[in-house]
Amino acid sequence: MPVFLPVYERLLHQLGPSRWWPAESPFEVIVGAILTQNTSWKNVEKALTSLRAATELQAEQILRLSQEDLAQLIRSSGYFNQKAARLQGFLRWFERFDFSVDTLRASASSEELRRQLLEQKGIGPETADSILCYALNLPFFVVDAYSFRLAERLQLGIPLKYEPFRLAVESEFRRRFTEADLTAHLNEFHALIVRHGNTLCRKRDPQCAECVLGRAKPAKGLTSGLRFRSCRYDTRSV
Template identity: 40%
Template sequence: MAVTLTDDLNLIYDALFAAFGHQHWWPARTPFEAMIGAILAQNVSWTNAARAVRNLEDAGMLDPHLLAAADTAAIACLIVPSRYYNQKAERIREFSAVYVAEFGADPAAMAAVETGELRERLLALRGFGKETADTILLYACEKPVFVVDAYTRRIFSRYGLLPEGASYDQTQQFFAENLESDAELFNDYHAQIVRLGSTICKKSPLCDRCPIREVRGPLRCAVGRT
């Protein structure tokens, strides 16, 4: 029987899971914390975003009603570790206002909205790109939407499963078409990709440590051959 792309993707996930274990993402205690974390994680490591989240929590500000009513300067001084803190403070305040006004600050009410409709609403918010919107959909609303980042494109283009320069939409479609539509799978698969990309498949990769280098004979990383 011919090996399919679905087989390849499942074998890659299995190899990553065996190497790293379940990643237990997104590292947030509540859906709203995951939403705010998605904004804070824009263009910065999760470590720095997490510090900003904890600052909000320690100040008693990790609350949608308080953030919606807060002055942006008051938010900004708490989220300095996340970088671009003035812009992110505005985005947090505006998102929180929408979350309160349109969803009653209820994550279940937000998650009940049809996925495509909710995604369009999030993308209409200032400063929200596809990765931020999809992170909220997957990790806060538990919708089966595959989150794409730079690690995803780097790893899977090196293995020849995606063309170099593949767009966000092309990459997302590739996973959606070749994996079972399952939020739990998409959740941990993305987390595994982040783990691999941040520790091994870096710009200067450590190919000898890569847990997917021997997934199957025809599947070989272009970098590892050079």
């Protein structure tokens, strides 16, 4: 029985398409994915603006900067010394592929690319899957704190651990969608969860009256009914 698809369908119906990732190029997605660790996207945007002004977001130019200068340019993203080292470390590896996302993607299978990304210092599963899905256009689902919060509140019965969660979403979506469409739907589902978590299902003060995932009846036109129990945190029930 589908667990995630009814959530996906209802969120898409309520919030509309996200068209993520907010970036002008796959390379910018990669840089953003590294800089966004432990900080808000607003801070990353400031760092990207400084970096763009200084380097035109060219990998070669970023690599030519001293680590100290790079750290100052990305200061607003927090942990800037660590992130400067990680970004340049990643770029030294990426240079083997001529700084080309297409060359990188063509170099190995999806799973092998994920394995190699996870070998890079400071690239954890969430960053690796963000790069794979949003820069390389490969079918990986990005799990994050918003995903865990939503699954826990909806009592989806999914382990709140990265790998089991990711694999559960991917296998359910794989059963529903063709390979050609899979990445787009995994991309959209993560984006919707983040948007929903930021605007409605907030950590404190969730806006349940506006949410389609609580006790509300399925909206007209939706094919899947609710497969999950009512949201345990639905503030309409207290």
